[in-house]
Amino acid sequence: MKGKISFTLNGSHISMEADLSTRLIDFLRDELKLVGTKEGCSQGECGACTVIIDGRTANSCLVLLGQVQGAAVTTIEGLGDEQNLHPIQEAFIEEGAVQCGYCIPGMVLSAKALLDKNNKPGKEDIRRAISGNLCRCTGYKKIEKAIIRASEKMKEAGYDDGNS
Known part of the structure; x- marks a missing residue:
């Protein structure tokens, strides 16, 4: 289901047309090329795909893109970089x-x-x-x-x- 998605990712506003039924992990990795979030089990059991949504952890393999509308999402890329680690x-x-x-x-x-x-x-x-x-x-x-x-x-x- 195509639609407009708008949310904050790692402190930056994202707004674009996308398939809202896409899993968040796939959107992060495939569309935005943020590959720090890993996919381990695809069932929410291993936590490799953990992100923070509005201050709470979530398994991004179980979250659909449309569910983060208006939310603040943090991935590992949002914490630090090689020169400035968190x-x-x-x-x-x-x-x-x-x-x-x-x-x-x-x-x-x-x-x-x-x-x-x-x-x-x-x-x-x-x-x-x-x-x-x-x-x-x-x-x-x-x-x-x-x-x-x-x-x-x-x-x-x-x-x-x-x-x-």
Whole structure:
């Protein structure tokens, strides 16, 4: 179903004609060439396709483009770049929480959604926040440590005001 889509993506306004029944992941990857969002299972089970929509995590393989009308969507490309990493990305590297990297964009976005709401999460908070993200390489201990470290780094960098 063709129609006009208008939403904010990584801080920039998007407005264009598109097939509103296209899955968000396909629109991001195929139309906009934002390939940081990965497709793992196509069933919302693995979390590799996690994005943030209006402050909440979502599996972009289960979201239709028309569902983000007027929303604010954040993908991994919206956090930082090679020259200016977000503190969460830095912490994942510093703690060795990145192995193959396939799940990491979704894991980082789940961490961001958590830290935007809770700047001092406990281990249970972290486990709950990443429960929809599967990782086969690291186990989860390094990821948990990375999120705790990211919380500290974000406070040091002045992100603790809810605007991370």
